[in-house]
Amino acid sequence: MKRVALTIAAACLLVPAHLAAQDDGVVIVTASRSDRSNYEFYDDDQSAIGLTRTADYFVKPLFVNSDSRDAGERRRELLAMLRATIERAPGAGIALVAGSYSLQPVTLENYEELPIGYGGRPDTSRVQIFARIPVRGSNQRARDADKQIEAFAKSIPATGRSFIETGSTSLAITNPDQYRLEVVKTVAEEAKRYAAQFGSDYGVEIQGLDSELYWQQASETEVFLYIDHSFVIRPK
Structure with missing residues (x-):
């Protein structure tokens, strides 16, 4: 069987804010206000896998x-x-x-x-x-x-x-790191959905989930949290 590998990078186009403890873990999201549905925020290099939630x-x-x-x-x-x-x-x-x-x-x-x-x-x-x-x-x-x-x-x-x-x-947002596990679960579920498109003979390897948590403003009231990662789909 011919080996096939699909790599999907999750680098973000915008410069993200790093996690920093503020007050009760409250951090300010400094990205400029713009809805993620806006086309300018999507291209081949930007991560679209993460957690979107209402800010505090x-x-x-x-x-x-x-x-x-x-x-x-x-x-x-x-x-x-x-x-x-x-x-x-x-x-x-x-x-x-x-x-x-x-x-x-x-x-x-x-x-x-x-x-x-x-x-x-x-x-x-x-x-x-x-x-x-x-x-x-x-x-x-x-x-x-x-x-x-x-x-x-x-x-x-x-x-x-x-x-x-x-x-x-x-x-x-308050204590963004509390959402790390939810972000990881979102990435894992999405990666498995990608792998399933190639059939049961394919699996997925995810790298980078131990890296820092990032966030950016997603809309007027929402924040998008993500981890800079990549995953590879290949035969089992």
Whole structure:
């Protein structure tokens, strides 16, 4: 019998975000918002095997700034507006978190410990936090979450020359690694379906399932999780 081998690579076209512990394992999905049904996300090199699930949160960066000339005054104004933001967040149904890799709740007890950085303009200081609200099912639109957070940011009273700027709304998921086994099962089932097309005399060998878990934004409210892998179908 002539030997036949079919190799299907699962490399992703987009640069994925690596798994990083944040808060309770919450990670921000930084891929640009685009539905995976969009043709631009499919080509011969992209993985189409993985797990798609609803994200846990919408997150939007908030930049609390002050551009007063005096450095001490900038700090006082910035912290005053940040405090007002924290005090008003619960009433708006918004949680505030901060950090690069380990996102922690922003509270009245710890907000003064947040790092104050350069605000992009002379004599401007800035603190970055994130506004976070739950995704309440696939029918909730990102634009609705965006409007809610924008309205909240505009409601915060300024102190002196303080002001708030916002960034783009993204998705976040809690502890992505908890879905590793589901991703592996999905890959295994799909590989077996491919092998079955060649008859009972063929089996499948899968490689790479011990590699890192990746994710990217799949739609307005969904995240696509996958493991960079390949499988080969050959006679048993």
